[in-house]
Amino acid sequence: MKAWMFHGPGTQLELVDVPDPTPAPGEVVVDLKAAGLCHSDVGITDGTLTEVLGFTPIILGHEASGVVSAIGEGVTTAAIGDRVAISAMGDGTSGVIGQKTIGIGRHGAYAQKHLTPASELIPIPDEVPFVQAAAATDAGMTSYHGVFVRGGLQPGMKVGIIGLGGLGLTGARMAVLAGAEVYAAEINTDVHAAGLERGVKHVVNDVTELAPFELDLIVDFAGFGTTTAGAIEAVRHGGRIVQVGVGQQESTINTYLLAMKDLQLVGSVGGTPADTVEVIKYIASGGLTIATRTIGFDDIPAGLDEVARGVKGHRLVATIGD
Structure with a gap:
């Protein structure tokens, strides 16, 4: 599969070919359809937040949605073909920036496929587009947590x-x-x-x-x-x-x-998987559409540069695959 790899501050993301992931027990592989671009990734690439990473080189990106394509032994909560988002906050027990969370402590969403614990999957109703679901995992979750949970x-x-x-x-x-x-x-x-x-x-x-x-x-x-x-x-x-x-x-x-x-x-910082679920409910109801602008997978590095300069009023989301 193709992925954008981050090697360290001061370097450009590199488009690389890496082996397709294989799920271990309790894990699933998701064929990614959308990945949101977050300003925290700008902080990682410019050195401001790089220390939060579990390792480098790493595939960044923590706002993800797609379709389950492979299932590891013992997984009973997901099936091949399920439409899912991946929690940006892990399973909700590892803190705001847990060292196992997507794009921080393990490879992330700027790739064609992602390996994730099944416990971090959030089902997406058919009426919720992948782009909206990806944005819900961070931008939506953070908004909900601030207004409803802390507020x-x-x-x-x-x-x-x-x-x-x-x-x-x-x-x-x-x-x-x-x-x-x-x-x-x-x-x-x-x-x-x-x-x-x-x-x-x-x-x-x-x-x-x-x-x-x-x-x-x-x-x-x-x-x-x-x-x-x-x-x-x-x-x-x-x-x-x-x-x-x-x-x-x-x-x-x-x-x-x-x-x-x-x-x-x-x-208020971040949120929980439960917050993301509530945001997806609002989107599914037809009442909420998160303001987004889509870019191509090949445009992710340029998109992060744009985020660094300041994107007003909407979220950039990269579409992946067909």
């Missing part, structure tokens, strides 16, 4: 979303579908319309402009310091702020307001 969203809540990039648009749409009243702050006015099209009631340039709406929850998908500080100003007394984005590693916030408004400020 505790309930129907009827007033929710603010900071940043209408790929994660923010997805999180906003799921919040709308769950019965929340959703507002958003986004500095790039070109994507305001995309938020409104997804059911956001009002979009402003700066989060502090959302203060009059007395929001119960604000989820910050940007994380540029000023956005965190602004969320503390804007959220209602007793509200909650969830920090997902880390566009800037440090922030100066008003701790007086944090205390006097009796606020909760919590972090």
Whole structure:
């Protein structure tokens, strides 16, 4: 099979031929159909996050979907021909970046085939395209976890979303579908319309402009310091702020307001396989379409370069095979 191999920081991905994988007991082989391109892979290739890898050279890519093509001994939860996604978080017990997870501790999705434990498969209904399923495993999962698990969203809540990039648009749409009243702050006015099209009631340039709406929850998908500080100003007394984005590693916030408004400020990273399942349910219902743009398998290195420069409002997903 063909795969894009990463040898280390400062090197280009190399297209190589490697033997087709053979499943051991408890494993399956998936013929990949789609692989999402994530900014964390840019961090790996530029040296910022390379230390998380279990080994090199390695095939990167942790957002994957495809069709089961071979089954190892003892596997009873999957059959050849099953449409599946592969959990970006392993089986959910190995932490956010577990050393056995796809594209981190074992070869990943920038390849034609992938060997995975059967325990990490997530079934895909026929009505969910492979491209959407791949995006659901990370972009969708991370959005869901921040809004619903860490944010505790309930129907009827007033929710603010900071940043209408790929994660923010997805999180906003799921919040709308769950019965929340959703507002958003986004500095790039070109994507305001995309938020409104997804059911956001009002979009402003700066989060502090959302203060009059007395929001119960604000989820910050940007994380540029000023956005965190602004969320503390804007959220209602007793509200909650969830920090997902880390566009800037440090922030100066008003701790007086944090205390006097009796606020909760919590972090959120990644998610769980169960979160991905919920995202796929939203997609299957017809209510959610994650904003994506597809590229070819041969274009993965150029796609990562584009991600490094900044992709606004959608996820790049490589299509693989026929």
